[in-house]
Amino acid sequence: MLRSKNTFFVIMVLMIVFDLISEVNADGNFYIGLNNCSDSGSGSAVQPFCTFEHALLQLRPGNTLIIQPGIYTRRVIVDSLVGLPESPIIIRGEDTAAVIFDGGCSTFPCDITEFNWEFTEWDMVDWDLSWELDGFISIRDSHHLVVRDLTVRNVAMEGVRMEGGDNLVISGITVDGTGNGGIVANGSNNLAVTDNRLRNVQLGYVDRGGEPHIGYHEAMSIIASQEFEVANNTLNTVLKEGIDVKETSSHGQVYGNTLEYICGVGIYINEAQDVSVYENVVRQTGFWLLDDTSIACGEHPVYGEAFDAFYGTGILIAVGDLGEVSTGRLSNVAFYQNVVDHTREDCIQFWDEWRDSGIGQGEMKNVQIYNNTLVNCGLAGIRVDDTEAVTITNNIIALTEDDIITGNAARVSDISHNLYHLRFDWQTSVGTDFLVGDPLFVNMLAGDFRLLSDSPAVDAGRDIGLPYSGNAPDIGAFEYGIE
Secondary structure (H helix, E strand, O other): OHHHHHHHHHHHHHHHHHHHHHHHOOOOEEEEOOOOOOOOOOOOOOOOEOOHHHHHHOOOOOOEEEEOOEEEOOOEEEEOOEOEOOEOEEEEEOOOOOEEEEOOOOOOOEEOOOOOOOOOOOOOOOOOOOOOOOEEEEEEOOEEEEEEEEEEEEEOOEEEEEEOOEEEEEEEEEEEEEOOOOEEEEOOEEEEEEOOEEEEEOOOEEOOOOOEEOOOOOOEEEEOOEEEEEEOOEEEEEOOOOEEEEOOOEEEEEEOOEEEEEOOEEEEEEOOEEEEEEOOEEEEEOEEEEOOEEEEHHHOOOOHHHHHHOOOEEEEEEEOOOHHHOOOEEEEEEEEOOEEEEEOOOOEEEEEHHHHHOOOOOEEEEEEEEOOEEEEEOOOOEEOOOOOOEEEEOOEEEOOOOOOEEOOOHHHOEEEOOEEEOOOOOOOOOOEOOEEOOOOEEEOOOOEEEEOOOOOOOOOOOOOOOOOOOOOOOOOOOOOOOO
16 A cells, blocks of 8 residues: 555656646747756746757657757757758757857867867867768758758867758758867758858868868759759858859759858859759858958968869859769859959859760750849850850949850850940950940949939830849849849
């Protein structure tokens, strides 16, 4: 009888504890923090969980894990976390600037002997393509998951990496200081990477032998992923490429992003299909901010000589250069209403690496370039090489240092209704129904490339399906009368 009473007492206590936990988390929220924390508690705001290993195990569809302010120095691995379409799992910081994941790199290139990673699967002596690259926040094979509103800084690896999974949202994250990429998705479908801020990315690392290495992936990489959205992100001071969509990625949109001071290429579309790239601003490619002073990337104090192989191109459309996974094919890609301003080399360039390396001939087809504004291109406005016929229409190309439109595929392309503002007398207009003259921007020096009312570009374009006011579409990225 005594034993039965004890059993009943234990059951009652457990029921009370369960009721308390249910009451605390009735809204589906759990908390993790550094102060007054306990992994044996309820995960409430007043007594949060201590470790991500424990907190992540508690999450079910519809739950939110709220990260309290503080500096977290351990990697976070989110593995096989599964929400539902109508009830995703959310992991978010209470405040983007105050919730910080810090990898311990005091300077860049980061000396890998300085920081305290807690895993051993990598050979830290030789960081090359044989490595299993990963993120300080690593999201693996997860579904219907949102991660947002936090900061990752001072990491020698990638900031955030997604490997596999689907229906993932990465939003409102600041990545500041990485040796490798900022946000990378590999084989992740139905993906949204939006409203993130990346700066000081791909700054490299120093191996145990004291040799500096530039990071591998781009600042923002979409690799072999389908159905994706890369939107309204800001990238600033990037040592290699900015946004790269590659390796058979398809059915995606890249729009509303702003990229400045990108040493390699601003936006890089490599062997992708069915992708729209629009309303992006790309400035100062091939240039770097050193102590708030703009320098050519070839003058970088650590990696200067390495940038002989980099482009400084605003937008690059390419096949090849992907090793064993390369298919040599790109198709159905549209670029419209983008602004490219101050590039060290071409504003827009096509590149068949297979042809350059002597492997063979790649295939780039059904590419459209329309209603863009390309200004102060260090070489050509558009270099159309080694591709099938391209549609190039309604673009403003102003003050290039080299040819306006050039390349071995220019003569077979549909080039019309462009406005050319020539820098030199020897430059030649290309195509049909073109205009030559000052486009009359609102304020070119300030980077405001909207049109004044008396611009020759107003009502001078070709109707290709974009909304317009007036008698005909305008030429360039901005339609006068439509904000």
